[in-house]
Amino acid sequence: MSDLRRPEQVAEPDTEFAGHTEVAEELVEPPQADPAGTTSLWSDAWRELRSSPLFLASLALVVLFGLMAAAPQLFTSADPRSCVLSNSLQRPSAEHWFGFDLQGCDYYARTVYGARISMSIGVTVIAFAAFVAIVLGSIAGYFGGVLDAVIARITDIWFAIPTILGGIVILSLLGNRGFFQVSLVLVILGWPTMLRLYRSSVLSVKEMDYVEAARALGASDFRILTKHILPNAITPVIIYGAISIGVIISAEAALSFLGVGLQLPAISWGLMISGAQTRILQAPHLLLFPGLFLSLAVFGFILMGDALRDALDPKGR
Amino acid sequence: MGRYMIRRLLQFIPVFLGATFLIFALVFLIPGDPIRALSGDKPMPPSVHAALEERYNLNKPFWQQYTLYVTGVVQGDFGEDFRGRQVVDIMRERIPVTFKLAMYAFAFEIVIGLTAGVMAGLRKGGFVDNLVRVSTLVVISIPIFVLGFMAQLLIGVRLGWLPVSGLGAGTSSFIMPAIVLGSLSLAYIARLTRTSLAENMRADYVRTATAKGLKRSRVVGVHAMRNSMIPVITFLGVDLGALMGGAIITEGIFNLPGLGNAVFTAVTRQEGTVVVGIVTFLVLLFLLSNLIVDVLYAVLDPRIRYE
Numbered sequence: 001m002s003d004l005r006r007p008e009q010v011a012e013p014d015t016e017f018a019g020h021t022e023v024a025e026e027l028v029e030p031p032q033a034d035p036a037g038t039t040s041l042w043s044d045a046w047r048e049l050r051s052s053p054l055f056l057a058s059l060a061l062v063v064l065f066g067l068m069a070a071a072p073q074l075f076t077s078a079d080p081r082s083c084v085l086s087n088s089l090q091r092p093s094a095e096h097w098f099g100f101d102l103q104g105c106d107y108y109a110r111t112v113y114g115a116r117i118s119m120s121i122g123v124t125v126i127a128f129a130a131f132v133a134i135v136l137g138s139i140a141g142y143f144g145g146v147l148d149a150v151i152a153r154i155t156d157i158w159f160a161i162p163t164i165l166g167g168i169v170i171l172s173l174l175g176n177r178g179f180f181q182v183s184l185v186l187v188i189l190g191w192p193t194m195l196r197l198y199r200s201s202v203l204s205v206k207e208m209d210y211v212e213a214a215r216a217l218g219a220s221d222f223r224i225l226t227k228h229i230l231p232n233a234i235t236p237v238i239i240y241g242a243i244s245i246g247v248i249i250s251a252e253a254a255l256s257f258l259g260v261g262l263q264l265p266a267i268s269w270g271l272m273i274s275g276a277q278t279r280i281l282q283a284p285h286l287l288l289f290p291g292l293f294l295s296l297a298v299f300g301f302i303l304m305g306d307a308l309r310d311a312l313d314p315k316g317r
Numbered sequence: 318m319g320r321y322m323i324r325r326l327l328q329f330i331p332v333f334l335g336a337t338f339l340i341f342a343l344v345f346l347i348p349g350d351p352i353r354a355l356s357g358d359k360p361m362p363p364s365v366h367a368a369l370e371e372r373y374n375l376n377k378p379f380w381q382q383y384t385l386y387v388t389g390v391v392q393g394d395f396g397e398d399f400r401g402r403q404v405v406d407i408m409r410e411r412i413p414v415t416f417k418l419a420m421y422a423f424a425f426e427i428v429i430g431l432t433a434g435v436m437a438g439l440r441k442g443g444f445v446d447n448l449v450r451v452s453t454l455v456v457i458s459i460p461i462f463v464l465g466f467m468a469q470l471l472i473g474v475r476l477g478w479l480p481v482s483g484l485g486a487g488t489s490s491f492i493m494p495a496i497v498l499g500s501l502s503l504a505y506i507a508r509l510t511r512t513s514l515a516e517n518m519r520a521d522y523v524r525t526a527t528a529k530g531l532k533r534s535r536v537v538g539v540h541a542m543r544n545s546m547i548p549v550i551t552f553l554g555v556d557l558g559a560l561m562g563g564a565i566i567t568e569g570i571f572n573l574p575g576l577g578n579a580v581f582t583a584v585t586r587q588e589g590t591v592v593v594g595i596v597t598f599l600v601l602l603f604l605l606s607n608l609i610v611d612v613l614y615a616v617l618d619p620r621i622r623y624e
Contacts, residue, residue: 157335160600169343172584250460257462291463299458
């Protein structure tokens, strides 16, 4: 035993989905012969999810913030960039629920518009990290051998570097930090956990009879990996991905808060909280509202991942 | 056992070298002239510039810089900052603060996290279980800097129970930062213990233990807990390193002069040697705690063999 830990336990403290091998085992029906076969777990899960109050609550939150990111005009008619200095630091009132910030901008409008950058960074980073993880995880898990060992050592090295610390070091060196730079750094630091998850999932799925059958029929490695293994091995990555969107949103806010993430005039919750910290006594509302929205958005995704895991992990039933 | 230890130690070396190389490359390969930046707006005489470059090895090719650095680190020399201070001295001054903070946070999260996890895991689906499940998710969702400021505002300023920031009040200055720092891991510990214990309570050996008439406290405390602790211990090992490295934000909010604070200042001042030195130290600590966990495993779970 060269590695005593289950890889996902090392990577991600929340290891309740360590039972994903069992998920894979449930999916033994060959997907191409019986299209209902692949959907059965999901339709089962969907039936359970539909009646789960936790899942419905998380769905409501995710949809709410998604809508806020896509169309902030639906929530506020005020312009977050038109500010009147005489309103500076006014407390919340009936007309302006969240009050005003230092520059006298309507704080409700700014908080609503802040959803866009958080949501898009969260989704983009996880999409790219999952892509890298699936490509490398397929190679490592399916082909094994030297490639697997090399990839394993590289992930080991990556794991030794704490995310926020690494983020600070890299981002502080970049002069111009916008959406692209921050997302890139978070992708760079975020892929190893997913890779380990997907790799161990591929390892268990590739032993299945239907993979053997496909190979006997002369299917190419690429076809086996994309048509047979991918749909059956991706469940843990989806669960972890949902949770990670929340984690990435939180990390982006933390980096922006520290002054190494997004830069003004971007409207971001992390930047708003960073601006609020010196006036915490004078104007606590500047901290409270973006903090609340940020926490709710993160909560939505983490709750969703949790509910998904309950529905998709047969062990929990 | 001995062979296993040796193999683990050998695996540790490439990871350590790789991680330090990555950090070193990040900090020193990026274009920019930290020496030029030292003199601010004023021009620096070329001879001074050259002398400083020579002193900090900045005129040498990158590979040589890295080799010189690692040779130094192995001998306990982490280099010096631009004011001629040894990085080791800076670390010696900062480590006690971070260590104390991390230890308090660690103790807090273990005591509360395990208690909550055991209470929830023993009655899965009950009221306490649902309470723990949702409240831990809430804690995980609140970013640490929001939590820190909230605590400062409510407990420190409004209620006045604990000092707001700084080290002025001795041990009590550490309580609030430690709670804030430990809260996230606390939630993870509670959740891990809960799932793991609930699963083990359904295992055959627990039924056997109950059937042969053992007291419930013994069944839970000895039989079920021993197995349930394995994932928790893994997490604790990873977490100990993470707490020391993750204290940047907490130390910033509560103005504690620890390692995280030093890294952050060094990053903004472009003091590469200090950044690399402290990050290297933290990475080393993280890897060592992982190594210890690996060994602890076998003590807890005799099913794991070292071959």
